Amino acid sequence: MAVEDDVSLIRTTTLVAPTRPTITVPHRPPAIETAAYFFGGGDGLSLSPGPLSFVSSLFVDNFPDVLTPDNQRTTSFTQLLNGTMSVSPGGGGRSTAGMFAGGGPMFTIPSGFSPSSLLTSPMFFPPQSSAHTGFIQPRQQSQPQPQRPDTFPHHMPPSTSVAVHGRQSLDVSQVDQRARNHYNNPGNNNNNRSYNVVNVDKPADDGYNWRKYGQKPIKGCEYPRSYYKCTHVNCPVKKKVERSSDGQITQIIYKGQHDHERPQNRRGGGGRDSTEVGGAGQMMESSDDSGYRKDHDDDDDDDEDDEDLPASKIRYSRSASDYHT
DNA sequence: AGCCTTTGACCAGCG
DNA sequence: TCGCTGGTCAAAGGC
Numbered sequence: 028m029a030v031e032d033d034v035s036l037i038r039t040t041t042l043v044a045p046t047r048p049t050i051t052v053p054h055r056p057p058a059i060e061t062a063a064y065f066f067g068g069g070d071g072l073s074l075s076p077g078p079l080s081f082v083s084s085l086f087v088d089n090f091p092d093v094l095t096p097d098n099q100r101t102t103s104f105t106q107l108l109n110g111t112m113s114v115s116p117g118g119g120g121r122s123t124a125g126m127f128a129g130g131g132p133m134f135t136i137p138s139g140f141s142p143s144s145l146l147t148s149p150m151f152f153p154p155q156s157s158a159h160t161g162f163i164q165p166r167q168q169s170q171p172q173p174q175r176p177d178t179f180p181h182h183m184p185p186s187t188s189v190a191v192h193g194r195q196s197l198d199v200s201q202v203d204q205r206a207r208n209h210y211n212n213p214g215n216n217n218n219n220r221s222y223n224v225v226n227v228d229k230p231a232d233d234g235y236n237w238r239k240y241g242q243k244p245i246k247g248c249e250y251p252r253s254y255y256k257c258t259h260v261n262c263p264v265k266k267k268v269e270r271s272s273d274g275q276i277t278q279i280i281y282k283g284q285h286d287h288e289r290p291q292n293r294r295g296g297g298g299r300d301s302t303e304v305g306g307a308g309q310m311m312e313s314s315d316d317s318g319y320r321k322d323h324d325d326d327d328d329d330d331e332d333d334e335d336l337p338a339s340k341i342r343y344s345r346s347a348s349d350y351h352t
Numbered sequence: 353a354g355c356c357t358t359t360g361a362c363c364a365g366c367g
Numbered sequence: 368t369c370g371c372t373g374g375t376c377a378a379a380g381g382c
Binding site for chain 1: 371372373374375376377
Binding site for chain 1: 355356357358359
């Protein structure tokens, strides 16, 4: 289809399939490398700063202004957490799904990522002594998964995101520069530690509505690849979801950018916390981001698999024309 | 009724 | 040119 011409952005979320939901930051050139670094993959496994402060620092210290996909400046990560995001303590649930979704070159937390879950997630507040959930761990630790070069091409676009629990992703593209510097530093052993795995237990939705329009068996894969389109009129965004032989989502690829706001009222209305999504929508808007989940909460189970990303890698790729970096 | 998933077929790109 | 594979379309059926 001619869509290709219109679609300049391709974001891929690759999930490494550990048994638990995790965030995987692939070893990749700058952008990803950066993510890996920040998430502890850079030097192996350390994530010294507290999760929240850590992330916050990324945005505050490094990116006072968060750019939305539309290049509109928004607020700092902290602000997002405190203001834009309606974090409901305890309430949580999946409501905030997709709050960060929207993505954009800067920060993306694909669907299913709720602030509350974020705050409560072991990923950010890991049990002091627990290796139990091990939210951030070198990919090798999670599983002897072979590197997937295809997943993180060397020409990664400037923007990348880290999928948190499959549905969540942090778009750290702009962290690149700093990471790059760090990466180039011989002292940082990024070497083959390509992925960092962060476990998050709550899936989320990116706030957009998706419709599955196709499915194809993939050679060598037990599970087929699914194709989804954003249901918004004229929205060219599409995504592909691939699964590993064990049925877990291994990769999600987004194509294009949403040319509309995150829907305030999600299809089916029920259950979807559209309000929360909407709020977050402002900043992540257009970034097609995440998008996982479709919509009905009640249906979580069916499509849920898609959302139940055990671990993930997110790939963003844009056509050269879109890389106004 | 509307929207979604499923599924087989079609088409294009590539080796 | 042929076969393979990926991506999309569209009808049918379900919720």
